[in-house]
Amino acid sequence: MIEQEQQLVEQGLRYCGVDEAGAGPLCGDVVAAAVVLDPARPIEGLNDSKKLTEKRREALYDEILAKAADFAIARSTVEEIDDINILNARMLAMTRAVEGLGDKPEHALIDGNKLPELDMDATAIIKGDSQVMAIAAASILAKVTRDREMLEMEEQYPGYGFAKHKGYGTKAHLEALQALGPCAIHRRSYAPVKKLLLESE
Numbered sequence: 001m002i003e004q005e006q007q008l009v010e011q012g013l014r015y016c017g018v019d020e021a022g023a024g025p026l027c028g029d030v031v032a033a034a035v036v037l038d039p040a041r042p043i044e045g046l047n048d049s050k051k052l053t054e055k056r057r058e059a060l061y062d063e064i065l066a067k068a069a070d071f072a073i074a075r076s077t078v079e080e081i082d083d084i085n086i087l088n089a090r091m092l093a094m095t096r097a098v099e100g101l102g103d104k105p106e107h108a109l110i111d112g113n114k115l116p117e118l119d120m121d122a123t124a125i126i127k128g129d130s131q132v133m134a135i136a137a138a139s140i141l142a143k144v145t146r147d148r149e150m151l152e153m154e155e156q157y158p159g160y161g162f163a164k165h166k167g168y169g170t171k172a173h174l175e176a177l178q179a180l181g182p183c184a185i186h187r188r189s190y191a192p193v194k195k196l197l198l199e200s201e
Helices: 004-011 054-067 079-082 087-100 131-158 173-180 190-201
Strands: 017-020 029-038 070-076 107-111 123-124
Touching: 004 107, 017 054, 017 087, 017 131, 029 087, 054 131, 070 087, 070 131, 079 087, 087 107, 173 190
Parallel strands: 017 107, 107 123
Antiparallel strands: 017 029, 029 070
């Protein structure tokens, strides 16, 4: 347990971990989660969602929903990302996730080096998703939620390969984008999409 978290535990403060998924992809919403873990119901194997296999993430997702003292999942839409930029959209999604918790915690531990606007004390922790279990849990909820949505988008917008690359700018995605043009869930402000739109004017 890192020092910042240890202090909260020693002071008996209720805290949540907060993280988001989907800043890098060229399409889809950015999804955030806030999680308050229950010390009486530990969850084994929590880690940064990117370091886990898809199968392990899915299993932990269900366990977090079953055992967490509280959790909330929120988002910023593609339109908001294009309107206020990805950094602000990420912060907004995290604010919404914390506000979605049923019983307001006294402190929030946030993954990264920036803090969203919150009406409580908060600490930004770089690489928090691999150091704080509650942040790791939030990273898993956010990533699994977003990945599942990309599977649904595969059916809605076939041909882009969303199920495989989850919206990231892979070679296959860029080739599909070139061939098919952007669809409704592509982020207009992201360079490869913006470039195509300018070329088609």
